[in-house]
Amino acid sequence: MAKHKTHYEDCDVLVVGGGMAGTGATFEARHWGRDMKIICVEKANIDRSGAVAQGLYAINCYMGMQWGENQPEDHVRYARNDLMGMVREDLGYDMARHVDSTVHMFDEWGLPMMKNEKTGRYLREGKWQIMIHGESYKPIVAEAAKKSADKIYNRIMITHLLMDEAQENRVGGAVGFNMRTGDYHVFRSKTVIVAAGGASHIFKPRAVGEGMGRTWYAPWSNGSAYALPIAVGAKMTQMENRIVLCRFKDGYGPVGAYFLHLKTYTQNANGENYEKKWYDQTKELVGEYIDHHPTPTCLRNHAFIQETIAGGGPIHMVTTEAFQDPHLETVGWENFLGMTVGQAVVWASQNIDPKYTNPELTTSEPYVMGSHATCSGAWVSGPEDLSPPEYFWGYNRMLTIDGLFGAGDTVGGSAHKFSSGSFTEGRLAAKAAVKYINDQKAEGIKVTDKQCEDFKVAIFKPLETYQVAQNEITGGTVSPSYISPIQGLQRLQRIMDEYVGGIATNYMTNGNMLKRGLELLAWLEEDLEKVGAEDLHQLMRAWELKHRALTSQCVTEHTMFREETRWPGYYYRGDHMKLDDDNWHCLTVSRRDPKTGKFSLEKVPVYHIVDENEKKKAS
Ligand SMILES: Cc1cc2nc3c(=O)[nH]c(=O)nc-3n(C[C@H](O)[C@H](O)[C@H](O)COP(=O)(O)OP(=O)(O)OC[C@H]3O[C@@H](n4cnc5c(N)ncnc54)[C@H](O)[C@@H]3O)c2cc1C
Secondary structure (H helix, E strand, O other), rough: OOOOOEEEEEEEEEEEEEEEEEEHHHHHHHHHHOOOOOOOOOOOOHHOOOOOOOOEEEEEEOOOOHHHHOOOOOHHHHHHOOOOOOOHHHHHHHEHHHHHHHHHHHHHHHOOOOOOOOOOOOOOOOOEEEEEEOOOOOHHHHHHHHHHHOEEEEEEEEEEEEEOOOOOOOEEEEEEOOOOOOOOOEEEEEEEEOOOOEEEOOOOOOOOOOOOOOOOOOOEEHHHHHHHHHHOOEEEEEOOOOOEEEEEEOOOOOHHHHHHOOOEEOOOOOOOOHHHHHHHHHHHHHHHHHHHOOOOOHHHHHHHHHHHOOOOOOEEEOOOOOOOOOHHHHHHHHHHOOOOOOHHHHHHOOOOOOOOOOEEEEEEEOOOOOOOOOOOEEOOOOOOOOOOHHHHHOOOOOOOOOOEOOOHHHEOOOOOOOOHHHHHHHHHHHHHHHHHHHHOOOOOOOHHHHHHHHHHHHHHHHHHHHHHHHHHHHOOOOOOOOHHHHHHHHHHHHHHHHHHOOHHHHOOEEEEHHHHHHHHHHHHHHOOOOOHOHHHHHHHHHHHHHHHHHHHHHHHHHHHOOOOOOOOOOOOOOOOOOHHHHHHHHEEEEEEEEOOOOEEEEEEOOOHHHHHHHHHHHO
C-alpha cells in the first residue's frame, strides 16, 4: 500500500464527474458559494469527457419562452407522453423552467448557435431542439467549470462514497485513485454531487470483438452514477426503464436531424411504411397510448422490432430524396462531422453514399440513463414549491442520503433533459447543496482514517490479486485464481443480454429468466472479489466492471418487480405482455441494504401535477 501515496482534500462541494451536469454543478456552486471550496473530480479530462465529448449538433432541450414557443408545462406533457405516463413531473417542470437561461449562457460563452435567417431566433430542428455548430460544446462548458472550481482533478476515478460516522445516513465525501500515478485520493466533503453519466456495456453490445467499443452510449460511462449511491443505500427509481435507440446501423449515427430537419422517413425492405402495419397489434398491448402524438419512442421501436422479427428487414432510412437538395446534403454530413464522425467512416467503408443509397437502421442494445427518452436513476427530492410531500425532503435534487445530490443521468424520473437540461439540473443541485451547507446541515461530519484506509485496501486489491495469481498461469490468460476485467465484463453482458431482455432475445424476458439472471449476477458478484488487474488501466476497468455489475443487479430487480410491459420496444415481460394501468400506473423505487446486499422494492404514486393543477384552477 505504501507505493500508493495518499492525498487528502477537504472541501465544501465535491462534484463527481465533469460532464454536462458536473460542469453545470461546478459553475453554479461558485455562484452561490463564493467563499466555498469547490472541487470537481473527473475520470477522463473534462475538456473532452462524457457523452458530449465528440460534440453535438443540436441542443435537444430549449423551450424558447422568450418568443412564446413553448412553456415548461408543454415539456412536462411531452416527456410524460413519451415515457408512457411515468415521469416525475415536479423535476421535469423545474428543469424546463430554468433551461432557457442555461442555453443563453452557452450562447454568451461562444457556442456557435445557428439562427433562423427570417426570424432571428435560434434555428429549430424540431419542437424542442435547436441547432448548433457544437464540435467544441464540451470544451466551452469545461472552461466555465475550470474558472469556477478551486481545483479540477482529471484522471481520477471515484470508486466509493465516504459516509459520516457521527450521523447516520449522511455523506462524508468520496475516494478514488489516479489512473496515471496510482495515487490514492481522499476527498472529505460536506456535500457530494454525483454527476457521473449513465451506463453502457452492461448489456452485450451488437458490436463485439474488434468493434466492441462502438456503442451508441458513451462506452466510458460505466454506471458509477448508480453504483455509488446504490452501494450506500440510496433509493433508486425506474431502473427497469432502460433505453433502446433506433440509429444508423454500425456507426450509431444520430437520426434526429434526419427525421426532423431533413424530413427523411423509414421503410422496410419492400419500400413499405411498416409502422402502420403494427398499429392494431400495438393497440392490443398498450391501448390508447398508441394514439398519442407524438408516438412514444418505445412504440416506434416496437414496430421496428416486430417488423424485423416478421422478416420485413432490413429497415432503411430514405435519404436519397432529401440528399438531392445540396443544402440538406451538407446538413446531413455536417451532422455527423460535428458529433459522430464514425458514422461517416462506416458509410465510406461500406460504400454507402446516402444521396444514392438508403442506409440501414438498427435498434441498439439497451443502456441505462436518466437524461434521454428514459428516466432511470436516483430517487431525489424535488423543489419545495412544486413537489408533493412524497417527493420532497428538504433540498432539491438531494438523494435519500443527507448531503448527497445528483444531476443529469444520475437522477431518475426526469426524462428528456439532454445536454442543456443536464447542465441545468447540475446548477439546481449545486444551488441546493450550498443552501444545505449554509443551513448548517453539514456540521460535525466524522470520517475516520480507518474508513479511508479500508477503502484504500479494497481499491488496490485487484493489483495484488493479479500480482500473486499471475504466477499460476501456465498458458494464455486463463488463471485458476483470478478473472480479468474483460472476462468479467463479457460474463456480465451475456447474463444481462440473455436473461434481462437484451438483443439475444429481441428484448424479451420474464419472471423466471429474471430470477435466473439474479442468481447468476450474485455468483458474478462473488467472483468479482477475485478480479485481477495487471496495471492501473486494468484497475480502472476492474472498478468500472464492479459498478456495472451493481447497476445491473438493480436493473434486474426493478425489471422483476414491475409485472407489466410498460414500454414495448424497450423490453418485454413475456409473462405480462400488456401495459397494466390498473396495477402499475406508478413509479418503482428500490433500496439495497448496504449491510445485507438485499434489495427491497415499493410502488410510489406518480402525480400528474401539471394538468391536475390546471384542473384545480378551472374548478
Ligand atoms: C450518443 C449521444 C448523443 C446525444 N445527442 C444529444 C444531442 O444531440 N443533443 C443533446 O442536447 N443531448 C444529446 N445527448 C444527451 C447528453 O449528452 C446527455 O444528456 C448529457 O451528456 C448527460 O449529462 P451527464 O453529466 O449526466 O453525463 P455525461 O455528460 O456523460 O458526464 C458524465 C461524466 O462523469 C465522468 N465519470 C463517470 N464515472 C466517473 C467516476 N467513477 N469518477 C469520476 N468521473 C466519472 C465521465 O467521464 C463523464 O465526464 C446525447 C447523448 C448521447 C450518448
